[in-house]
Amino acid sequence: MHDDLTSVDFAVVGGGIVGLATALRLQELHPRSRITLLEKETAVAQHQSGRNSGVIHAGVYYAPGSLKAQFSRQGVSATRGFCDEHGIPYSICGKLIVATDTDEITRMEALETRARANGIEIDRLSGAEARALEPAIKATAALLSPSTGIVDYGLVAARMAELFIDRGGALRLGAEVTGGTETEAGITLNIGQETLSAGKAVFCGGLMADRLARCFGAEIDFRIIPFRGEYFAIRNQPADLVRHLIYPVPDPERPFLGVHLTRKMNGGFTVGPNAVLAMKREGYRKTDISLTDLAESLSYPGFWRVVARNFGPAMNELTASTFRRLYLQKVHKYCDQISLADLVPYKAGVRAQAVASDGRMIDDFLFTDTRHTLHVCNAPSPAATSALPIAAHIVERLLGG
Ligand SMILES: Cc1cc2nc3c(=O)[nH]c(=O)nc-3n(C[C@H](O)[C@H](O)[C@H](O)COP(=O)(O)OP(=O)(O)OC[C@H]3O[C@@H](n4cnc5c(N)ncnc54)[C@H](O)[C@@H]3O)c2cc1C
Secondary structure (H helix, E strand, O other): OOOOOOEEEEEEEOOOHHHHHHHHHHHHHOOOOOEEEEEOOOOOOOOHHHOOOOEEOOOOOOOOOOHHHHHHHHHHHHHHHHHHHHOOOEEOOOEEEEEOOHHHHHHHHHHHHHHHHOOOOOEEEEHHHHHHHOOOOOOOEEEEEOOOEEEOHHHHHHHHHHHHHHOOOEEEEOOOEEEEEEOOOOEEEEEOOEEEEEEEEEEOOHHHHHHHHHHOOOOOOEEEEEEEEEEEEEOOOOOOOOOOEEEEOOOOOOOOOOOEEEEOOOOOEEEEOOOEEOOOOOOOOOOOOOHHHHHHHHOOHHHHHHHHHOHHHHHHHHHHHHOHHHHHHHHHOOOOOOOHHHEEEEEEEEEEEEEEOOOOEOOOOEEEEOOOEEEEEEOOOOOOOOHHHHHHHHHHHHHHO
8 A cells, every 4th residue: 555645646535336446447547656545434335335226227227328328338247247356246137127007108118219229138028928027026018127137336345445455555434525725736635634635636425526526616517415215125025026126117207216126135125215305415314414414405496496396206205205104005016915014124325416506407427527636426326337437437537638
């Protein structure tokens, strides 16, 4: 490990999967350079990267030509390759997207067209074919994505951190970047009372992305609005309740995929996540409130526009969050074998969703740069799947400029 605590070639801020993959990519291209990764928590992957559905997304949903479509397609093989090389277990169990009424069939057909435009392998199934594959599921028709899989992204991130350290990188935990300045020569980061100068810096702050970008003078027109996603683990059900991941057909008006039935790498299943406006960016319990975070959301015009546009669905999610029975109704649409007594609370996650001042939820991955910095502004799902190609893109952009 390089031991210069005051001056480095590259600083990476944020020890989630995107920051870690970026640090590894910099190291790969510049093995002799001094690279420091700064993470404010006492371990890596404590936020989105360690609190997600664990799905390796094949790329069915994303707008053709978008970065999400490109990076998720590349991300599936990159993630599998990384796991194969480093002995991390994963399973390509496939996914069924199930339509349960004629309205959903129409939306499912649009999704099929999109998946084909993205070059994703997708099979159309009748209701009977879907039920033959998954007897516990109700479906009028379904799409099968055979290349969707599952992995524990917390394990992937932990292995990335080990590799980074083994290859000479400095990982500083408990190191919160609180401010800094950019000069002609590079950038200075404040970490409490200390400073670190870097030739270039990449900010992968997830739920704090907008604050970090503003703090370093990047011109941005978005704010991070946190959406909590609550899960339940399922008990009392056979190990083969479902063999694939089971997803509803998503609502095209919403950027989230709907409550799905997910197999876990350590056995068992979860259902989730819903999408509830959170009152704290890094708050994982319903009761968590940060007055600063709340005031920042409430004072932002884009927040009120999001609420106005999504009032119906937002209220529905909020009610389902409060009443487990309503949450279960979402699952019962496609699997009525699960009962209330089977649902056990499971660790929640909070999504960092960038919202523009006009109230538009920014759908694609978004980056912005200053002379010596690059800020990851919007890296929602499928950014865990896509972390390795995102990192390649970041480093090319950072070094090309
Ligand atoms: C509920 C949920 C389900 C999801 N499901 C999937 C899925 O199935 N598949 C998929 O591909 N994606 C999924 N995602 C998305 C995926 O988890 C994220 O896109 C990805 O983890 C983003 O990684 P990141 O490194 O950008 O952010 P994070 O993992 O949030 O990391 C950001 C890091 O920056 C640190 N940080 C912030 N500010 C500072 C500072 N000032 N100084 C130092 N450190 C700082 C934080 O502590 C944190 O560790 C899901 C996300 C959620 C929330």
